[in-house]
Amino acid sequence: xxxxxxxxxxxxxxxxxxxxxxxxxxxxxxxxxxxxxxxxxxxxxxxxxxxxxxxxxxxxxxxxxxxxxxxxxxxxxxxxxxxxxxxxxxxxxxxxxxxxxxxxxxxxxxxxxxxxxxxxxxxxxxxxxxxxxxxxxxxxxxxxxxxxxxxxxxxxxxxxxxxxxxxxxxxxxxxxxxxxxxxxxxxxxxxxxxxxxxxxxxxxxxxxxxxxxxxxxxxxxxxxxxxxxxxxxxxxxxxxxxxxxxxxxxxxxxxxxxxxxxxxxxxxxxxxxxxxxxxxxxxxxxxxxxxxxxxxxxxxxxxxxxxxxxxxxxxxxxxxxxxxxxxxxxxxxxxxxxxxxxx
Amino acid sequence: xxxxxxxxxxxxxxxxxxxxxxxxxxxxxxxxxxxxxxxxxxxxxxxxxxxxxxxxxxxxxxxxxxxxxxxxxxxxxxxxxxxxxxxxxxxxxxxxxxxxxxxxxxxxxxxxxxxxxxxxxxxxxxxxxxxxxxxxxxxxxxxxxxxxxxxxxxxxxxxxxxxxxxxxxxxxxxxxxxxxxxxxxxxxxxxxxxxxxxxxxxxxxxxxxxxxxxxxxxxxxxxxxxxxxxxxxxxxxxxxxxxxxxxxxxxxxxxxxxxxxxxxxxxxxxxxxxxxxxxxx
Amino acid sequence: xxxxxxxxxxxxxxxxxxxxxxxxxxxxxxxxxxxxxxxxxxxxxxxxxxxxxxxxxxxxxxxxxxxxxxxxxxxxxxxxxxxxxxxxxxxxxxxxxxxxxxxxxxxxxxxxxxxxxxxxxxxxxxxxxxxxxxxxxxxxxxxxxxxxxxxxxxxxxxxxxxxxxxxxxxxxxxxxxxxxxxxxxxxxxxxxxxxxxxxxxxxxxxxxxxxxxxxxxxxxxxxxxxxxxxxxxxxxxxxxxxxxxxxxxxxxxxxxxxxxxxxxxxxxxxxxxxxxxxxxxxxxxxxxxxxxxxxxxxx
Numbered sequence: 006x007x008x009x010x011x012x013x014x015x016x017x018x019x020x021x022x023x024x025x026x027x028x029x030x031x032x033x034x035x036x037x038x039x040x041x042x043x044x045x046x047x048x049x050x051x052x053x054x055x056x057x058x059x060x061x062x063x064x065x066x067x068x069x070x071x072x073x074x075x076x077x078x079x080x081x082x083x084x085x086x087x088x089x090x091x092x093x094x095x096x097x098x099x100x101x102x103x104x105x106x107x108x109x110x111x112x113x114x115x116x117x118x119x120x121x122x123x124x125x126x127x128x129x130x131x132x133x134x135x136x137x138x139x140x141x142x143x144x145x146x147x148x149x150x151x152x153x154x155x156x157x158x159x160x161x162x163x164x165x166x167x168x169x170x171x172x173x174x175x176x177x178x179x180x181x182x183x184x185x186x187x188x189x190x191x192x193x194x195x196x197x198x199x200x201x202x203x204x205x206x207x208x209x210x211x212x213x214x215x216x217x218x219x220x221x222x223x224x225x226x227x228x229x230x231x232x233x234x235x236x237x238x239x240x241x242x243x244x245x246x247x248x249x250x251x252x253x254x255x256x257x258x259x260x261x262x263x264x265x266x267x268x269x270x271x272x273x274x275x276x277x278x279x280x281x282x283x284x285x286x287x288x289x290x291x292x293x294x295x296x297x298x299x300x301x302x303x304x305x306x307x308x309x310x311x312x313x314x315x316x317x318x319x320x321x322x323x324x325x326x327x328x329x330x331x332x333x334x335x336x337x338x339x340x341x342x343x344x345x346x347x348x
Numbered sequence: 349x350x351x352x353x354x355x356x357x358x359x360x361x362x363x364x365x366x367x368x369x370x371x372x373x374x375x376x377x378x379x380x381x382x383x384x385x386x387x388x389x390x391x392x393x394x395x396x397x398x399x400x401x402x403x404x405x406x407x408x409x410x411x412x413x414x415x416x417x418x419x420x421x422x423x424x425x426x427x428x429x430x431x432x433x434x435x436x437x438x439x440x441x442x443x444x445x446x447x448x449x450x451x452x453x454x455x456x457x458x459x460x461x462x463x464x465x466x467x468x469x470x471x472x473x474x475x476x477x478x479x480x481x482x483x484x485x486x487x488x489x490x491x492x493x494x495x496x497x498x499x500x501x502x503x504x505x506x507x508x509x510x511x512x513x514x515x516x517x518x519x520x521x522x523x524x525x526x527x528x529x530x531x532x533x534x535x536x537x538x539x540x541x542x543x544x545x546x547x548x549x550x551x552x553x554x555x556x557x558x559x560x561x562x563x564x565x566x567x568x569x570x571x572x573x574x575x576x577x578x579x580x581x582x583x584x585x586x587x588x589x590x591x592x593x594x595x596x597x598x599x600x601x602x603x604x605x606x607x608x609x610x611x612x613x614x615x616x617x618x619x620x621x622x623x624x625x626x627x628x629x
Numbered sequence: 630x631x632x633x634x635x636x637x638x639x640x641x642x643x644x645x646x647x648x649x650x651x652x653x654x655x656x657x658x659x660x661x662x663x664x665x666x667x668x669x670x671x672x673x674x675x676x677x678x679x680x681x682x683x684x685x686x687x688x689x690x691x692x693x694x695x696x697x698x699x700x701x702x703x704x705x706x707x708x709x710x711x712x713x714x715x716x717x718x719x720x721x722x723x724x725x726x727x728x729x730x731x732x733x734x735x736x737x738x739x740x741x742x743x744x745x746x747x748x749x750x751x752x753x754x755x756x757x758x759x760x761x762x763x764x765x766x767x768x769x770x771x772x773x774x775x776x777x778x779x780x781x782x783x784x785x786x787x788x789x790x791x792x793x794x795x796x797x798x799x800x801x802x803x804x805x806x807x808x809x810x811x812x813x814x815x816x817x818x819x820x821x822x823x824x825x826x827x828x829x830x831x832x833x834x835x836x837x838x839x840x841x842x843x844x845x846x847x848x849x850x851x852x853x854x855x856x857x858x859x860x861x862x863x864x865x866x867x868x869x870x871x872x873x874x875x876x877x878x879x880x881x882x883x884x885x886x887x888x889x890x891x892x893x894x895x896x897x898x899x900x901x902x903x904x905x906x907x908x909x910x911x912x913x914x915x916x917x918x919x920x921x922x923x924x925x926x927x928x
Contacts, residue, residue, distance in 0.1 A: 056826050058354045073354035076829040083830040089823040092927045093845040103831035106841070140927060158831055357829030357838075358822045364835075368734045369744060375731040379803050380756050382778065383768035390771055429677050436670040442659030448674075450914065454682060457910040459864025461884035462903045465891065466685035469692050474896050476688060501681055523664050533665035555758065562761025564867030569888060582763040582867065589767050589871065601764040608759040612752040615759070 006067055006161045006194055007032055008053060013062035015048055022048040023059070024218035030162075030196060035188050037205035038198045040215035041241070046198045049215070050164050053196065055079045066161060082155030082193075084165040088147045090139040096150050097122050097135035103158035125153040128187060145176040152184075156191065163188075165197035169204065181208055202242050206230065214238050236275050236346040245277040246318045249348075257345045261292040261314045266345040273348045278340040280307070283320035291339025294318060299330050306330065387605045391598035402588070402596035403603060410576040411584035411600070414492065418567075418580060419560040422499045427553050430507025434545075435537070438515035439523060449512065455504040463501045464569025467494055490572030495580065498566035503556045510552035511545055518544055547622035554618065558611040562604060689907070692900040704901035709877055710886060714905065716794055717883040721862030724801030725809075729855045732809030733847075739810070740817040754811070757804050762867030769800055770872040792874030797882060800868040805858030812854035816847055849924030853917055860913040864906060 008030040015023040023045045030036050038046040051057045053064060055076035064072045071079055091099050098105075100122045104113055113121065126132050129149035139147055148168065155163060168184065169177040185208055188195050199205050205212045206226040213223045214237075222234040233239035240247065250259015252274045257266040264276055296310040306327035308320045320338060322330075330336075355361060360368070391399045402408060433452055437445060455463065469475050471488040481488060488494045522544070526536040564582040571578045579587065581604055588597035659667070693701050704710070738744070739751060757765065773780040773790040780790055790796050820843065828838040866884040874880035883906060890899035 054826075054830055056357055056830070058356075075355060076357040076826065077832050077834060079830070080832065081830055083827065085823045085827060087821070087823060089821065089827040091824065091828075091842055091845075102828070102833070102841075106828075106831065106833040106837045138927065154827075154831065357826045360835055365742060368738055369742065371731070372735045372738045375735065376750065376753065378779065379799075379806060380753055383765060383772055383803065384756065384760070386768045386772045386778070387764060390768075429674070432670040432677075433674040435666060436674050439664045440659060440662055440667045440671075442671075450918075451678060451682070452674075454686075454914075457860055457864075457914050458686070459866065459884050459903075459906050459910070461866045461887050462689065462864065462906055465887055465899055465903050466689050468891065469688040469896060469900060470685050472896070474894070497681070501685070504681060520662070520664055527663050527665065536665070558759045562759075562764070564761060564763040564766075565865075565884060568866070569891065582761045585761075585763050585767065586871075594771070597767055601761075601767060604761045604764045608756060608761070608764075611759040612755055615755065616748065616752045 007065075008162055008194065008196075009063070009065040010049065010053065011063045011065065013049070013052060013059045013064070015045075015052065015057065015059045017048075021218050023052070026062070026215075026218070026220055028213055028220060028223065030194060033192050033194055035185070035195045035208065035210045036197075037209035037212045038196060038215060039200070039202060039205040039212050039242075041200060043217075044215040045218040046200075046215045047166055050166055050196060050198050053162070054081050054083045054164050056083070080158060080161050082158060082160030082163040084148075084151045084155050084163070084168055086167040086170050088139075088151040088171075090147055090150055090154075092139055094138075095135060096126070096131065096137050096139070096142070099139070099150055100125055100135075100153045100157050102154060121157060122153075125157055128156070128190065129153045129183075143176075144172050145180060148172065148180060149183075152187065156187075156193070160193060163193045163195040165195070167198055167200070169199075169201075177204075184208065206242070212242075214241065216241070233277075233344060236277070236348075239277045239344050239346070243279060244319065245279050245344075246283070248276040248278070248316070250274060250276060252345065252347070257343075260316050261312050262340070264340065264343050264345060269345050269347055274345050275348055277344045277346075279342070280319045280321040281305075282340050282342040283318070283338045284341050285322075285326065286337045286339030288337065291337050294336050294338055296330065296334045296336060297332055299327070299332055299334075301327075308336075384605060387598055387601050390594060391602040393598075394595050398595050399599035399602070402593070402599035405596075407576045407579070408581075408584060408596075408600055411579045411581045412603075414495070414579065415561050415581045417492070418496050418499050419557050421496050422503055422560045423553055423557050425500055426503055426556050427507045427549065429504070430511050430552060431549070433508045434511035434515050435541075438512050438518075439520055452508050452512075453505050455501050458501075460502055460563065460565030461569055464498050464566040467497050467501075467570055471497075489570050490574070490578060492578065494570035495567050495578065498570045499560050499563050502563050502566050503559045506556035506559065507549065507552035510548045510555075514545060514548045515541070547618055551615070551618045551622070554611060554614055558608065561607060686907075689900045689903045692897060693904045696897045696901070700897065701901050701904075704895075704898040705905050709881070710883070710902055710905075712878050713881050713883040713886045713902075716797060716880065717863050718909075720794060720797040720882075721801050721805075721859050721865075723798050724805055724862050725855050725859035727798070727802050728805045728809045728858045729851060732806065732813065732854060733851065736810045736813035736817055740814055755807055757807055762804070762865070763871070765803055766800060766868040766871035769803060769868065770796070773799055773872065791872050792880065794873075794880055796872035796874065797869050797880065800872050801862035801865055804865050804868055805862050808858040808861065809851070809854035812850045812857065813847060816850040820846060849920050853920050853924075856913055856917050856920070860910060860917075863909060863913075 010026055010028045013023050013026040014021070026045070026049060028049070038049060040046045048057060052059055055071070055074055055078070058073055062072070063070055066079070091102065094102070101118050104118045104121065122135065123132070126135055129152055131146060131149050131153065134142070134146065139150065142150065165184075169180055172180065181204060184197075197208075209226065211223060211225055212229050214221045214229060216237050222229055222238045224232070229238055229242050233242060239245055248260035248262050250257055250262070250273070252266050252269045252271055254271070255266050255269060257264040257269070257274055257276050259276065262276060266274065266276075293313050294310050296308045298307075298309040300307045301324065304324055306322045306324055308322065308327070308330065310318060312318055437448060468489055471477055471481060471494065473482065473489075475489075488497070522540045523536050526540045531539065562582055563580075564586070567580055568583060568586075571580070571583055573579060573583060573587065575587065581600060585597050585600050585604070588600065693705075696704070735754070739747070739754075770791050771777050773796060775781065775784045775789070775791070777791070783790060788795070790799060824842060825838055828842045829835075833841065864884060866882070869882055870885055873882060873885075875885055883902060887899045887902050890902065
């Protein structure tokens with residue numbers, strides 16, 4: 006099912022949470038809503054679920070206007086950050102809940118419900134734990150129960166709010182793969198909210214980046230990383246060194262750096278260079294730096310230090326290019342690629 | 349589009365809300381508000397004069413004095429007990445702790461009449477110490493000491509049960525720091541613990557005081573109902589009421605009612621000073 | 630709800646024993662600690678507790694034990710005593726049920742709704758804790774008497790409240806009102822909204838959400854409040870005697886019977902009835918603790 010949010014505005018106590026957001030999610034897609042806290046990403050998710058209602062704009066499920074439909078009438082699966090499991094019900098009853106509460110005419114028979122619960126528990130790899138209570142499960146297991154419960158109603162769209170936020174690093178990694186597997190197995194349109202760019206880039210088909218209640222960019226992980234639409238996306242997705250300066254006649258100068266800036270108008274501007282795009286340079290090219298910290302992290306060597314202008318920088322070299330590099334070393338670096346945005 | 353369905357998932361439909369509020373309002377008016385209004389209406393049935401007279405009459409004044417005296421002994425005593433008990437229970441670990449807490453709470457589960465009865469069985473003429481007390485001409489039952497004892501019993505847990513959970517929650521870190529810096533036990537209590545518990549202590553004492561001034565059943569058993577001597581205010585209300593002196597009864601009741609309003613106001617203010625969601629008695 | 634991780638589930642069980650355990654010299658009943666004053670405060674606590682509560686309470690038990698089982702049973706379960714228990718327990722039960730029924734929406738309104746005068750209503754709910762029971766008694770008696778404001782409305786319908794068991798129920802409803810409301814409120818406040826939202830997004834109607842999700846979480850607190858209101862009602866005296874009528878075998882409550890026995894200097898008889906009431910109180914205390922322990926299982 007295609008989901009469309011059109012010109013959405015939503016305020017909380019006069020503080021704008023969403024400010025003219027338009028977004029379309031395609032059938033079967035796995036989309037990440039990525040942004041810092043307060044960017045409005047969770048609000049957008051809750052609007053799609055019918056847990057909040059916008060002041061302006063529309064929410065469409067295919068061509069159907071769902072803007073003001075209640076949560077119970079939308080058939081969406083929502084996975085809460087803290088899982089929101091029913092504590093007094095067993096795992097199986099939790100998963101069956103969405104089917105149990107259906108009107109008699111639409112409710113599957115007891116046997117069908119049991120069968121469906123078994124299937125789902127198998128899908129999330131919790132078979133055999135149906136009789137447990139939520140407080141007898143680990144965090145990762147609770148997360149899976151929440152997922153199974155949301156999937157039980159055959160939702161038209163699956164919505165997950167910071168699905169891995171409350172888990173520790175190792176569980177988080179394995180559940181990420183799990184979510185991708187389950188999405189591919191069920192084919193259900195899925196939207197998840199995260200503030201972790203690594204998570205968004207690894208998992209999603211497309212990423213929508215929000216900042217201050219607006220969408221900055223929507224694109225595939227490669228697009229948002231390689232072709233950021235603006236300074237916010239460039240700084241938020243992946244690490245980047247930042248240089249303030251000016252553009253004159255499509256050339257950027259600032260922080261000891263001179264770059265081609267095709268298509269950028271004259272005036273003050275900001276240049277971003279990713280650490281792995283900083284490479285050793287010949288004399289007459291690039292800028293001088295002093296390395297203060299050199300740390301090997303697997304195949305990559307991280308170099309932190311100051312430019313002659315006193316700006317901090319970070320560069321990543323492949324190991325073989327960093328032989329003999331020690332703190333205190335003077336280097337000459339040049340960007341192999343840079344992004345320049347008018348300020 | 350049907351606007352009516354734009355209701356948050358955590359809210360009831362408006363008509364259900366209105367229905368609940370109406371039911372609650374009716375219930376509270378019938379059970380709580382009307383009785384309180386009745387007290388003042390009945391007291392002023394013949395105007396302000398007779399009501400004031402009933403309050404100024406010597407027996408009424410004596411009852412007020414006795415009530416104040418009783419509260420003035422019972423409240424500090426129970427506050428002292430409450431602080432000792434809370435210090436021992438909340439700041440130390442020992443076996444049978446839950447059992448001790450249950451014992452401290454016990455007087456709340458005992459009928460006030462039984463509370464009075466136990467002192468009659470101990471100190472009354474036929475009681476354990478009855479003969480000895482008569483020989484030495486000491487009166488406890490049907491006298492002020494009995495009234496104070498019975499009041500102490502029924503208000504026994506008020507301060508302790510406010511302080512114990514609070515002090516348990518606050519832990520022992522600050523006290524351990526003070527002791528390790530060389531402070532004595534008493535100094536630690538005054539400088540470190542007391543500032544943390546003062547609102548809860550006041551709260552407990554406030555509830556303790558309200559119950560001490562209003563206690564009827566337990567005091568009724570041990571008082572002997574001697575006018576001007578062993579009648580507290582609630583007992584005085586009873587006597588006037590049973591003599592069909594309704595204006596007098598409700599006038600004195602009005603004073604107690606005013607006291608209750610003051611208590612509730614102070615209680616609300618204290619809850620602002622230190623919010624908590626405990627159940628009082 | 631806090632964020633549960635695999636780690637702190639495991640770490641829940643042994644708390645601070647490992648750090649604090651002092652070298653043990655044989656059997657010890659308390660853990661050594663750096664905080665002074667344990668001996669003194671514990672001594673004072675136990676001494677006062679014994680003098681004020683435990684020794685006098687044991688008097689009532691020893692007194693009734695001293696009279697032999699036959700006399701005890703005939704005093705404790707005479708026909709008059711039996712009807713008094715029936716009224717005390719029956720009326721307390723009905724009053725607790727009424728409070729359970731109305732206390733639930735009251736607590737809900739206090740926690741979830743905004744309305745004018747809410748702070749005043751919040752204070753008023755505690756009135757039964759603050760108002761002397763005798764005052765409540767005479768107020769209720771004149772309000773529900775046949776010439777009273779409410780009693781006058783009910784009289785034409787043939788309903789007599791004052792001086793009947795119905796009056797006892799009204800008085801005990803007044804006395805027990807705060808218990809249900811005040812035990813429910815904190816639990817309702819702690820209910821997480823996202824559980825209700827989860828139910829709704831799974832297709833549950835508001836009614837289904839309330840019945841299947843909210844009510845089960847409230848049940849332990851509800852039953853606790855009910856039990857507390859009941860326990861308080863059973864022993865209540867002051868507010869009841871003015872409205873009850875106090876007719877032997879009809880509208881006489883158990884605590885009143887104790888007073889009557891005392892006035893006739895039948896101390897043993899009074900003690901026997903008191904023991905029965907004490908046993909019921911202890912049973913209620915046990916029940917309340919058991920409910921709390923049960924509720925903690927799901928926390």
